[in-house]
Amino acid sequence: MSTSAFSLEFDLNNAEIRTMNKMYFKDLYKKRVTFFLAIVLLGIVFLGGDHNHDFFQWILRDLILVIFFLLFHCLIVNTICKVTFRVIKRLLKFDRLLRRYKFSFTNSFIGVHSPLGGFTHQWCQIEKAILTKDFFLLYIRDKNAYIISISTKDNCCHKIAELIAFIDGNVTPVERI
Structure with missing residues (x-):
């Protein structure tokens, strides 16, 4: 080189921005939202709640919470991303963002x-x-x-x-x- x-x-023009948002930032944003939700989950598991109770109850409660998170995290992440990109689509009308x-x-x-x-x-x-x-x-x-x-x-x-x-x-x- x-x-x-x-x-x-x-x-970039509007068409290029829409393409770039679909190709690049949708995946990037999903990864960031998933990472943030995983940090929140870990915070709830290890820092939230009363740990003075029975250890078995604490493990069972947190296991149910993790399973719930794993079952619904795709739905939650997709919903957050759809709402975010709809807002961004509306904001693209402003030159300052473009x-x-x-x-x-x-x-x-x-x-x-x-x-x-x-x-x-x-x-x-x-x-x-x-x-x-x-x-x-x-x-x-x-x-x-x-x-x-x-x-x-x-x-x-x-x-x-x-x-x-x-x-x-x-x-x-x-x-x-």
Whole structure:
């Protein structure tokens, strides 16, 4: 990879934001909500309640609580995520929130930023790069196999051309369709 300074940043349009929320942040947010609920459960099990009673009663009560959590955690997490993404969908009408969604590309990583969190990917995770008439697609090799799509219409042609040249020369050949 070239050691020359390379840095680009792309703002996202509404369609790209919706796609990114579905692909990236839905999984990330589900993991965060599950982690938070697991911490709450552990807090209730170990810190909540009266431990002066019989040890068997304490174990039985907490076992029932853990089983209840495991049975209904998917439903609870999905409900929390659906409500959150409905609120975000309504909030996307405001420019202030829209400007916080960005892709950034540097020599060493690809950054995906949003109000819900962010990801960074190394260039070696790029499996394939495809340029179509309307989009430039980067296929990320990861557990969930993400696709980064950048609209070629809304972004400056010079920026897209510079990104394509960098990827074509330093990362992987760009397929043109």
